[in-house]
Amino acid sequence: MRSGAPRSGCATSPHPPGSPKVEPERLFTAVLFCLLDGLTRPPHPANFPAGLGSTEIMKRTIFGVAAALALAASAPCAHAQSFINVLTGGTSGVYYPLGVAIGKIYGDKILNVKTQVQATKASVENLILLQQGRGELAFTLGDSLKAAWDGDEEAGFKTKLDKLRTIGAIYPNYIQIVATTESGIKTLADLKAKSLSVGAPKSGTELNSRAILSAAGMSYKDLGKVEYLPFAESVDLMKNRQLGATLQSAGLGVASLKDLSTSSPITVVSVPKETVDKIGPPFIAATIPANTYTGQDKDVPTAAVVNYLVTSSAVSDDLAYQMTKLVYESLPELQNAHAAGKEIKLETAAAGSPVPLHPGAIRYYKEKGLIK
Incomplete structure (x- = not known):
């Protein structure tokens, strides 16, 4: 949580709907000024209520000042907010629409929480931002998460990211290598x-690309040209005949490839099981079902790697508990946000992460009987 998070011991009652927000410091000053002014210039005795003398009036005024001071002093706590920044990926990928859905769920169902959804370069950047305290929830690939925890410099992590904590496993990313039919690319060797x-x-x-090519006996040096581009920009080049193929690691039915397949004839390139086996965990053999994309009339073998939702040790146990609970108890909303949401299952949420679960997530999974 950020600097706007509730301080320890503060109540977090919501601000009354429709009421104007007053800065606590200004409220405190105004109340104090008015009441002290009343003490220095007490009302004329002629205006006293019947039966009350000036001494009694003074006592009641002093009591009022004390009560007002206590009320004003508690005002900052009453309006304090938690802040959740959801780190996703490019807007044409799967992380982003799911992140938008999660951000809305949190904003609607967690009291005193303000949410923001940030488009990023995805896994590696997300994990670095979490470590730096610039996000509260992030999407990431399992192999990137392991590299971050290990401090793998070649993967982009200069040091071990030891503040990372897992919320849970979500859906698998499928390695989707798609070429224009015109390029003549039909196999990895092509x-x-x-x-x-x-x-x-x-x-x-990009880390997935290196792994796949290496298992196929190739490197970037074997390619005619390497472009380091997000999904949408890759597709734009392919439409303009400036690029032969794109490797996109995402959920099935990713928007960028749907767009490409409806505007140009494509070939979905297979990744044979023997190639996947050479990489090993966290990669597994998988299938892109027929008709996932326009013009793809057959199942295509490929590789897949599990995605995770991750937070940091700086997030409180209570907030992490709510974040975890709301993801896995709001699956219909996630399924409506993107087809990949249909592959998110509570039963597999607590398993397989290379990074420890957050204590708040552990509490939820214990309640559901997933861990002891």
Whole structure:
């Protein structure tokens, strides 16, 4: 949580709907001025209520001042807010629409929480921002999460990111290598001497690209041209015949590839199981079902890697508990936000992360009987 988070011991009652917000410091000053003014210039005795002398009036006035001071002093706590910044990915990917849905769920259902959804370069940047205290929830690929926890410099992590804590596993990312039919690219071997967009620099997708090519016996040096571009920009180049293929690590039905398949004939390139096995965990063999994209009339073998929602140790146990609970108890909303939401399951949420679960998440999973 940020500097706007409630201080320890503060109540967090919501601000009354429709009422104007008054800065606590100004309220305090105004009340104090008026009441002290009343003490220095007490009302004329002729205006005293019947039966009350000046001494009794003075006592009541002093009591009123004390009560007002206590009320004003508590005002900052009454209006304090938690802040949740949701770190996603590019706006044409899957992280972003799911992040928008989660941000809305949190904003609607957690008292005194203000949410923001931030588009980023995805996994690697998200994890670095979490470590720096610039986010409260992030989407990430499992292999990027492991690299961050290990402090893998080649993956873009200069030091071990030890503040990371897992909320839970969500859906798998599918390695989707799509080429224009015109490029003649039909297999991984056909990528040699051709142009390929491998994702934004040091993104989770780019790390996946390196892994896939390496398992296929290739490197970037074997390609004709390497473009380090987000999903939408890659598709724009392909539409303009300036790029042969793109590798996109995302949920099935990613918007960028749907857009491409409806405007240009495409080939979805397979990643054979033997290639996936060479990489090993956290990669698994998977299938892109027929008709996921226009013109794709057959199932296509590929690789997949699990995505995770991650927070940091700076987030309180109570807030992390609510964040976890609301994700896995709001699955219909996530499914409406993107088809990948259909693959998010509570049953697998607590398993497999290379980073420890947040204590708040552990509390929720214990309640659901997923861990002891």
